[in-house]
Amino acid sequence: MVDIHEVPEADIDRALELAYLVFHDRPEKEARARHHALLVRCLRIGAYDGDALVGFMAAHDFRLSVPGADLPCPGLTFVCVAPTHRRRGVLTGLMTEMLERALGTGSPVAALWASEAAIYGRFGYGGATTGVTIEIDSTRPLALRIDPDRRPLRLVDPEEALAVIGPFHESARTRRAGRPSRSAPRWREEWLAEQDEQDEELSPPRIIVLGEPGEPIAGYVLYRTKPEADGGPARAPQGLVRVDELEADTPAVAAALWECLAALDLTGRVRAWGRPPDDPLLHFAADRDQVRVTAQFPALWLRLVDVRAALTARSWAAPVDVVLEVHDVRLPGNTGRFRLDAGPGRAAYEPTDAAPDLALDVRELAACYLGGTRVAELVAAGLVREHTPGAAAALDAALCTPVLPHTSDEF
Structure with missing residues (x-):
């Protein structure tokens, strides 16, 4: 024992x-x-x-x-x-x-990144966000369908980067669900560390920001580079640009930052791991043979620790009035039938004896909570039982967010 x-x-x-x-x-x-x-x-x-x-x-x-x-x-x-x-x-x-x-x-919630995806579902964790890896063939200029923002780009010293990009990141974090806060030590020891722990061949972090001097920045990119084999003596080295983070106020700012990355000398490939599936780059890139999604994977796993507190804390995009029959083997206080009556500016979640509209495990509720997984998809997969036709669609409409939840903060 x-x-x-x-x-x-x-x-x-x-x-x-x-x-x-x-x-x-x-x-x-x-x-x-x-x-x-x-x-x-x-x-x-x-x-x-x-x-x-x-x-x-x-x-x-x-x-x-x-x-x-x-x-x-x-x-x-x-x-x-x-x-x-x-x-x-x-x-x-x-x-x-x-x-x-x-x-x-x-x-009300807890989160993790799963080293083995089969483990954590039985503890009530559901895959709440998805990440994709995007690769750009940068052996030629990046073809774009929109005009990039032509305000100045400038390099920022990593020693000064936190003061410059930290506030912008915090503001951006509030606009997309699923993003953990970052302390100053985490910034220094992970994102801005001189050496990457997983790949010693990578350069120190480089930070480029966009914006007029003396004004707040409109976006930034944090990246590292490394040389790669050139394929023969007649060819120039085709190094890798690894994008760790790119944040932008507008699509035009994002286009300027991606264009800059793709134009770096002595490189031939840009790889961005852990981008959101709805990254605007995938739409404003003019040639999707040049800009490709090479991987897709579950990212943040979420657990609703206190279902009532979690549901009443978040905002709702549309009115919904459904009875949920929730099962939680680990935290039985979450188990039972509850009426969710929510909408813009309001949310209530109270026990009820009424017949359920939807029956689901707390794991499935966690997967849908941030708006990254549709309840209707889980009904189709046999993981959620819809007793009242249209209940899943109504809940999906209420859970909907303007952009998909996403984080690249692996911990």
Whole structure:
């Protein structure tokens, strides 16, 4: 029988060794120091078998943008169980403790990125956002259907970048659901770190902003580069531009930033991982053979910890009045029949004895909560039961958002 409790700071190095064992990792000294500093700032839950730490889980203290609101949201990370203690209830114990703590501290939602997608559905997490990888053939100028914004572009020193792009990012975060807040340490240790932890061949971060000198910026791109094989002595090197983040106030600003990236000397390919599926680039690119989606994947997994608090906190695009029959095996307080009566400027969610219009697991409700998954699709997949024709469509209309939820903040 293992004991689940908070991990003291003195045990952080033990927790890291367990994580490195489970994830088959062997980071260098500098990366280990960054991981240690990160875990100092996190809530840490461990599973102890006697004196041995056999399971571990940490949580960032995030806020998450949801439609019309910004909610406290623990971001789970470093989830691991020793190979000697798998299938013995260790992960269930850790997850139960973390969910109960989130509930007790008033966090309506929790989130994670799944290393293995098959694991977290049974704990009530649903895939709430989708990411795509976009690649641009930049061996020729980027063909566009709109005119780029011709205000000046300028490079920003990474040491000064946070003061310049941090406020713009925070503003952009509120306009699209599914985006976690970023602390100054996260900016410095992850996005603006001198060396990329996963690929040592990449350059330090480069930051280009657009806007008139002395005025607020209208957009920025954060990228890194690396050389690649040139394919023969007669050809110039065709390096890679890896786009970590691109934010823009308007499509014209975005077009200017993409055009700049595609024109970088000695490069032949631009790769942007974790872009939203509704990225405007995919529409204003004139040649979709030049701009291609090469991958699509589930990104942020969301858990509704307190369903009532989560549903009444977000905004609603259209009126909806439905009875939901919700099942939640981990947090039974969410289980039951509830009438959702919501619309622009209002939301109520109360227990009822009325017959259900829709029956679903809390996992499916979480997947739809940000507006990235349609309830009707889950009805068609047999995952949601529609007792009243049209109920799924009505709920989808109310959940709809102007842009798809999305985040590239992997944690």
